[in-house]
Amino acid sequence: MSVVAEAFALVFQPYVLLVILGSACFGMFVGAIPGLTATMATALLVPVTFFMEPVPAIAAIVTATAMAIFAGDIPGALLRMPGTPASAAYVEDAYRMTRQGRSEEALGAALVFSSIGGIFGTIVLVTASPALAEIALKFSSFEYFWLVVLGLSCAIFVSPGSVPRGLISLLIGLFAATVGIDNPAGEPRYTFGIVDLLAGVQFIPAMIGLFAVSEVLRSVVTRQKRPRVERRGQPGIFRGQWINLRRYPAQVVRGSMVGTAIGALPGAGADIAAWISYAISKRFSKDKDKFGTGHVEGLVEAGASNNGAVSGAWIPALVFGIPGDSITAIVIGVLYVKGINPGPTVFITNPQMIYAVFIVFFLANLIMLPLGWVAIKAAGTILSIPTRVLMPIILMFCIVGSFAINNSIFGVILMLIFGVIGFLMEENDIPIAPAILGLVLGPMLEQNFITSMIKADGSFLAFFERPIAAGLGLFTIAIWCIPLIVWATSRRRSPHPQNDVTPS
Numbered sequence: 191m192s193v194v195a196e197a198f199a200l201v202f203q204p205y206v207l208l209v210i211l212g213s214a215c216f217g218m219f220v221g222a223i224p225g226l227t228a229t230m231a232t233a234l235l236v237p238v239t240f241f242m243e244p245v246p247a248i249a250a251i252v253t254a255t256a257m258a259i260f261a262g263d264i265p266g267a268l269l270r271m272p273g274t275p276a277s278a279a280y281v282e283d284a285y286r287m288t289r290q291g292r293s294e295e296a297l298g299a300a301l302v303f304s305s306i307g308g309i310f311g312t313i314v315l316v317t318a319s320p321a322l323a324e325i326a327l328k329f330s331s332f333e334y335f336w337l338v339v340l341g342l343s344c345a346i347f348v349s350p351g352s353v354p355r356g357l358i359s360l361l362i363g364l365f366a367a368t369v370g371i372d373n374p375a376g377e378p379r380y381t382f383g384i385v386d387l388l389a390g391v392q393f394i395p396a397m398i399g400l401f402a403v404s405e406v407l408r409s410v411v412t413r414q415k416r417p418r419v420e421r422r423g424q425p426g427i428f429r430g431q432w433i434n435l436r437r438y439p440a441q442v443v444r445g446s447m448v449g450t451a452i453g454a455l456p457g458a459g460a461d462i463a464a465w466i467s468y469a470i471s472k473r474f475s476k477d478k479d480k481f482g483t484g485h486v487e488g489l490v491e492a493g494a495s496n497n498g499a500v501s502g503a504w505i506p507a508l509v510f511g512i513p514g515d516s517i518t519a520i521v522i523g524v525l526y527v528k529g530i531n532p533g534p535t536v537f538i539t540n541p542q543m544i545y546a547v548f549i550v551f552f553l554a555n556l557i558m559l560p561l562g563w564v565a566i567k568a569a570g571t572i573l574s575i576p577t578r579v580l581m582p583i584i585l586m587f588c589i590v591g592s593f594a595i596n597n598s599i600f601g602v603i604l605m606l607i608f609g610v611i612g613f614l615m616e617e618n619d620i621p622i623a624p625a626i627l628g629l630v631l632g633p634m635l636e637q638n639f640i641t642s643m644i645k646a647d648g649s650f651l652a653f654f655e656r657p658i659a660a661g662l663g664l665f666t667i668a669i670w671c672i673p674l675i676v677w678a679t680s681r682r683r684s685p686h687p688q689n690d691v692t693p694s
Contacts, residue, residue, distance in 0.1 A: 197545030200245045201553070209246040210253045210550065214557055217254030218565050221261030221273050223591060227394065228258035228274065229516045230594075236520060244528040245546045251524065252547065253554040255517050256308055259460060259496055260562060263300040264569050267293055269584060271402040275393060276464035276499075278626045280492045281401070286484030293570060298427035299434055299489045301562040303442060307494030308555035310446035311453065311501025316548050319505045327510065329455055331641040332653055336662035337455070338635045341462040342627060343669050344469030355620045362611070363628020364635075366391045372633060386600040393629045395592040395604040400622045402588050403609025406581050408616070427563055434490055441471055441491040449495030453502025460499040461630055467495035501551060508532055508544065 200206070213235065220231040231254045239247035262273025267284035277284075287296040329337075342360060369380045370390030381387040435442065445467045452463040471491035472481045481488055503518050511532040513519035525532050530540055537544055572580065592605040612622050646652030654660040 193541045194545055196542040197549055200542060200546045201249070201549045206246045206249055209242070210249050210553060210557065213250040213254040214257050214554070214561050217257030218261045218561055220254070221258030222264045222565065222569065223273070223587060228255050228262070229520075231255065231258045232517050232520050236524060239524055240527065244525070244530060244543060245550075247524055247528060248521065248547055249550040249554075251517070251521055252550050253557070255500055256304075256497060256551075256554040256558060257561065259500055260301060260304045260558060261565065263304075263493070264297060264565060267296045267300070268569060268572050269402065270405050271584070271588075272397065274460070275397065275626055275630050276460040276492075276496050278397065278401070278623050279464040279468045280488045281623065282482045282621075283485055283488050286482070287486065290484050292484070294427045294566060295430045295486065296489060297562075297566045297569075298431050299486050300493045301559065301566065302428065302431040302435075303445070303490050303493040304497040305555045305558050305562075306442060307446045307449055308497035308501055308558070309552065310443075310494070311450040311498040312548065312551040312555065314450045315501050315505055315508075315551065319509050325454075327506070328658060330656065330659075331638040331645065332656055332659040333662060334455075334634065335638040335642055335653065336659055336666055337452075337462065338631050338638065340662065340666045340669070341465050341631055342635070343666060344465050356624050359615065359620050359622065359624040360628045362615070363625035363630075364632045366396065366625075367629050367632020368636070386598065390633075391604060391629065392595055392601065393626065394595050395601040396608045396629055397626050398588050398592055399605040399608030399610075400612035400615075400625060402584055403605060404612030404616060404622070406585050406588075407609060407613045409577055409581050411613075427566055434486060438487055438490045441487060442494050444470065445491035445494035446498045449498025450502035452495075453499030454505040460496050460503075461627070463495045463499035464492045465627055468492040497555065504547075504551075508536065508547070 216235070217228070217231050220234070221228060232251050235250050235254055239250060242250070259274065259276070262277040263284065264273070266272035266277040266281040267288050270281060270285040272278040272281045284296045284300070287293065342364075367390070369387055371378050371381075371388050372390050378388060448467045448470065449460070449463040452466065453460065468488045468491065471488045472478055475481065475487055477485060477487065500517075503513075504521075507513055507518035507522055509532075511522060513522055522532055530536060530543060575583075588605060589602050592601040593599065595601045615622055615625070642653060654663050
C-alpha cells in the first residue's frame, strides 16, 4: 500500500494536476482539427516534456492522447470530416444523426462511451498486463496478416450500399497504398517520376480530401443549402446516454474488450479496433438495416473500442518495452530520456512510477467528460453558420491540416486530387470509408504477407500451422463464406420467379 500511496502523492500535486488540465485542453484542440492527429499532438508535446519530471511528462502525453482520440469525432459528426481513421468507421452514422438534429446525442455517445472504454482498458492494464502481453508477443507476421485481412473484410461488409461497391472502394484504397518505395523490393511503384510520391500516399491528406473536400465540391456543384438542423428539443449530451447504456450494455462491454485486446497487439492500434467493433456491432445487431442511416448502436460499441485500444496499447509498452502503436513508441523514447527503462523490471525498480501512470489514465478518462461537454457545446455553434461562410472555412482548415503533415504543398495537392476522387465516388454511390481503411492497412497487409511467405518458403499452408493464425484465418474465411452460403440457400428455397407471375 505504501507504493500506491506514494503514487497518489506523485500525481495529486498542483503542478501535475495543472499539467493534466493543460494537456487535456491541448489534446482536445488538436484532435478536433482534421489532419492534426493524436500522434501529432503527442509529438508536439515531446519537446515540452524534456523540462518536466517523469510523472508530469507521462501524464501530459496520456491525457492529450485520450482527448485527441475522442475529439476526432467532433468534426466527423458535425462536418463529416473524421479527425482520425478510427472515426471514419462510424462517421456516416454520426453525420446522419447531426442532419437529423441529434448532434448532441451522437457526440455525447462518442464522449461517454470513449470514457467508459478508456476506463475499462485501464482496469485491464492494471490487472492483466503481463498475461495479455504474453499473448500479444505470440503474434507473428502470420497472425498479423489475418488480423489485417479481417479488418479489411469488416470495411466491406459494414459499408453502406452493396458489397461490390464496398469492394471497389477498398481496392481503390489498397491501390493507393502501393504507391512509393515502402515495399519489400524497395523499388519505386506508380510514382511516375514524381519525387514526392516516393514516400507514398499519406492517409491524412487523402482522408481530408475524400471526406471534407468532396463535401465542399458537392456544395459548390449542387448549390444547395445545407438543411437547417433544429437543435432544440435534443435530450442533451449526457441525458440520453443512460438510456443507451441500458439499451446496449453488451455492446459497451464487447467494444471495450475488443478495443483493449486489439490495442495490446503491437502495431494494431485504435484504427483496426474501431472498424472491427463497428462490424461486430452490425453483425449481431437486431437493426442491421439502420446502420449508416443515423443509428447510435455502432457509435456506442466503436466509441468504447477507440479509447479501450489507447489503454491497451500501453500493455506491451510497459511490460516488454514494445510499442503498441505510434504514440507509445514516442512514449518509450520519453521514458528512456527520463532514465526509466520500460520492461518487466520497471515493475520492481519503479513501481510507484507505474502506479502513477495508472492513476493518470483514470484521471484522463474522467476529466474527458466535463471538458468534452464544453468542447461539444462550443463546436455546436458550427451548425448555425451559413454554408457560404462555412465551406471556405472548412477548406482553409483542410489546407492547413494537409500542409502541416510534412510542411509541403504536395500534401495540399494530394488532398485536392483525392477530393475529386471522393466526389466522383459518392456521385456513383461508392462508399468512401473502405478506401481510407485500405490506404491505412495496405502497407501492413503487404509487409506481413511477404514476410510470412519468406518464412514459409512460399507455402500457403504455413498461414494455418500456428494455432492463433489458424483460428483467425478460419474465422476470416467464415466471414467471407457465410453470407454466400446464406444467399445460395435462400435462392434455392425461394420459388422460381416464373411461378410468381399472375395474370393481370
